[in-house]
Amino acid sequence: MSTHSAGLVSAKTHVPGEVGIWVFILGDMAIFGLFFFVFVYYRGLNIDVYLQSQATLNQNYGALNTLFLLASSWFVAMAVEDMRSKVTRLAPRFFVLAMLCGLGFAVVKIIEYREKITAGITLTSSDFYMYYYIFTGLHFLHVLIGMGVLVFLWLKAKSAVQRKGELPIADKAKEMMLIESGASYWHMVDLLWIVLFPLLYLMK
Amino acid sequence: MMHLLLKPVSAAWLLLMLATCLSWWLGQGDGLNAIQTGDYRLISSGLILIAFIKVRIVIRYFMEVRQAPLALKLVCDGWVALVCGVILYLYWLGLSPVVVINGI
Numbered sequence: 001m002s003t004h005s006a007g008l009v010s011a012k013t014h015v016p017g018e019v020g021i022w023v024f025i026l027g028d029m030a031i032f033g034l035f036f037f038v039f040v041y042y043r044g045l046n047i048d049v050y051l052q053s054q055a056t057l058n059q060n061y062g063a064l065n066t067l068f069l070l071a072s073s074w075f076v077a078m079a080v081e082d083m084r085s086k087v088t089r090l091a092p093r094f095f096v097l098a099m100l101c102g103l104g105f106a107v108v109k110i111i112e113y114r115e116k117i118t119a120g121i122t123l124t125s126s127d128f129y130m131y132y133y134i135f136t137g138l139h140f141l142h143v144l145i146g147m148g149v150l151v152f153l154w155l156k157a158k159s160a161v162q163r164k165g166e167l168p169i170a171d172k173a174k175e176m177m178l179i180e181s182g183a184s185y186w187h188m189v190d191l192l193w194i195v196l197f198p199l200l201y202l203m204k
Numbered sequence: 205m206m207h208l209l210l211k212p213v214s215a216a217w218l219l220l221m222l223a224t225c226l227s228w229w230l231g232q233g234d235g236l237n238a239i240q241t242g243d244y245r246l247i248s249s250g251l252i253l254i255a256f257i258k259v260r261i262v263i264r265y266f267m268e269v270r271q272a273p274l275a276l277k278l279v280c281d282g283w284v285a286l287v288c289g290v291i292l293y294l295y296w297l298g299l300s301p302v303v304v305i306n307g308i
Contacts, residue, residue, distance in 0.1 A: 015276060016268040026279060033287040040291050044298015063228040067221060073266050074217035078208050090205065180268075187266040194258045195287075197224075198251040202231030203295070204244040 017181030025188045028142075032192050039131050039199060046127065051204065053128035056121065061112045062201035065105050069190040072101035076150070076183045079157060083179055089161045095154035098186070102147050109140055132200055139196060142189045149182045216265035220258055227254050245299060249292060256288035 015022065043050045079094035116122075116129075123133045156179060208214075230247055263280045264270040270277075 012271075013273045014268070014271050015273065016271075022276065026283070029283055033283065033290075036287060037290055037294060040294040040298065044294060047298060059228065059231055063224060066224045070217060070220045070224065073262065074213070077213045077217075077266050078211075081208055081211055081213065085207070090208070184267050187262055190266070191259050191262045194262065195255050198227060198231065198248075198255045199291075202227060202251050203248045204231075 017184040018177055021181040021184055025184060028188060029192070032195070035131075035135055036195060036199060039135070042127060042131075049126055050128045053126045053132075054201070054204075056116075056119075057132070057201055058112065058115070059201045061108050062197045065108050066193060066197045068101045068105040068108065069193050072098045072105070073187050073190040075101065076153075076186050079153070080179060080183050083157060083160060083176065091157035092154055092161060095150055095157055099147065099150045099154065102143060102150060105143060106140070106147070109136070109143075135196055135200070139189070139192055142192065146186045146189045149185055153179055153182045213265045216261050220261055223254055223258050227251055230254075245296075248295065252288065252291055252295065256284055260284050 075094045075098035079091040079098065082089065082091040082094060121129055123130050156175065160175065231251055260281070263284070267280075269280050
């Protein structure tokens with residue numbers, strides 16, 4: 001029964017978020033897909049250099065950051081579910097937890113960059129590190145934009161709780177669409193890191 | 205609260221966390237030492253496969269594409285299959301000269 005009351009949206013096919021955000025997400029995924037191909041191809045031409053460079057990376061940072069983003073994504077998914085069901089009104093808290101995990105990712109990444117740079121490892125150290133800095137840097141940019149998106153979603157969720165859902169139906173649907181668009185973007189940031197982690201840190 | 209935690213997306217999240225720990229464990233060790241053992245190629249291929257299984261779970265459960273129209277499902281699955289397939293192909297292609305040299 002609860003699945004029926006959980007929302008009309010889950011009962012039928014439904015695009016989570018606006019079509020425009022999906023065009024952007026799929027475009028971004030296509031670009032990163034090409035990045036992955038370029039990296040693995042050039043790695044194959046010079047495996048020893050790549051492995052030597054990779055051995056100086058700390059896998060624990062990569063794994064820890066994967067866990068941070070997965071947890072963050074889960075909190076966002078919980079917040080979206082909560083806003084839909086309108087039962088517990090925990091969404092703002094879930095968004096705060098998601099932001100804290102995103103912040104955790106950023107802190108680990110900055111510590112990692114600092115360690116590498118103080119050890120003299122920069123963009124020009126090797127081909128591996130050139131890709132490492134470009135890919136993780138671009139991904140980090142996505143994380144920073146995502147953090148801004150999470151702040152926006154948190155504010156939306158907070159005001160929705162304050163209003164106790166007293167909005168015209170059309171506005172509610174529009175607001176949910178906005179929340180889903182932001183959430184989908186954040187999940188994509190998670191998704192891209194899931195591929196970057198084995199490619200850069202683990203693959204031998 | 206409990207009704208939220210018991211959603212399928214929570215089970216998906218647990219699975220993703222476990223898969224990450226598995227990858228972390230599988231990927232341990234010095235790359236240059238691992239290269240001597242030989243099975244690093246299968247482990248690396250496994251790591252890539254695990255990553256794309258995780259990606260599909262994120263797409264289906266977090267991004268809610270399992271409830272999306274067929275076209276979006278197909279595009280997403282197409283991306284997963286294509287990118288995973290090409291990465292594995294390029295990975296093995298890059299290894300082939302090494303294999304030949306080791307063979308000699």
